Amino acid sequence: MGARVGLTDVATEEDARLVAAALADRRAFGALYRRYVDPIYRYTYHRLGAREQAEDATSQIFLKALVALPTHRTDRSFRSWLFTIAHNVVTDCYRARRPLEPLELVPEPIDGRVSPEDEAIARVEQDEVRRMLERLPVEQRRILELRLAGLNSAEIAQVLGKSQGAVKVAQSRAIARLRDQFGGQPEETPNDRS
Numbered sequence: 001m002g003a004r005v006g007l008t009d010v011a012t013e014e015d016a017r018l019v020a021a022a023l024a025d026r027r028a029f030g031a032l033y034r035r036y037v038d039p040i041y042r043y044t045y046h047r048l049g050a051r052e053q054a055e056d057a058t059s060q061i062f063l064k065a066l067v068a069l070p071t072h073r074t075d076r077s078f079r080s081w082l083f084t085i086a087h088n089v090v091t092d093c094y095r096a097r098r099p100l101e102p103l104e105l106v107p108e109p110i111d112g113r114v115s116p117e118d119e120a121i122a123r124v125e126q127d128e129v130r131r132m133l134e135r136l137p138v139e140q141r142r143i144l145e146l147r148l149a150g151l152n153s154a155e156i157a158q159v160l161g162k163s164q165g166a167v168k169v170a171q172s173r174a175i176a177r178l179r180d181q182f183g184g185q186p187e188e189t190p191n192d193r194s
Contacts, residue, residue: 015078022069029066032078037062040086043149047090049130057093061086080158083151087142087159135181140174143167 018035021028040061045054064085072081129148133141139160146156153171157164 012077012079016074019069019072019074019078022066026066029069032065032082033062036079036082039150040082043083043086043145044090046130046148047145048093049127053093057086057089061089064089076158077155079151080155083146083149083155084159087146132178132182136174136177140170140177143170144174147171 015032015035018028018031022032037058041054041058044057044061045051048054048057061082065082068085072078133144136144142160143156146159151159153164153167156162156171157167160167162170
């Protein structure tokens with residue numbers, strides 16, 4: 001029986017190709033930026049709660065990634081590495097309790113075609129999710145925030161420096177706690193790709 005190639009494997013291979021191209025020519029980093037700007041922005045917006053701070057954090061994350069790209073280890077997924085940088089930038093922002101310095105040269109990551117009504121509805125939903133997550137212990141909250149950003153258990157484990165088993169246990173406990181607190185059945189989490 002041959003080895004099955006999953007979507008995660010294909011994405012990792014594509015990332016590896018894009019990283020190699022960016023290492024050879026810094027202008028090729030734009031492809032990695034386009035691929036990850038929306039998930040990174042959504043993660044920072046969810047964590048920081050303000051559009052301007054999320055935009056500034058996103059800019060900082062990609063600037064740090066571009067500068068540190070030569071240090072990226074090929075045995076680690078680019079996506080996990082990038083979200084580790086994102087996690088650290090957001091954590092630094094919380095520690096500093098001040099907005100990040102704005103960067104002017106990065107294109108705006110927001111799709112201008114979103115209607116004001118859709119943006120308002122999304123904001124209310126995000127505020128609800130943020131309030132729910134605030135009731136969780138910090139470790140469980142961080143795990144669910146990364147899960148909501150689209151990372152799988154293995155990637156979350158890399159970002160937070162924990163074992164995959166510890167991440168899965170904490171995630172299960174967080175979901176159970178939310179279920180208990182809000183008296184309902186939360187939607188199923190996406191199947192873990194790891």
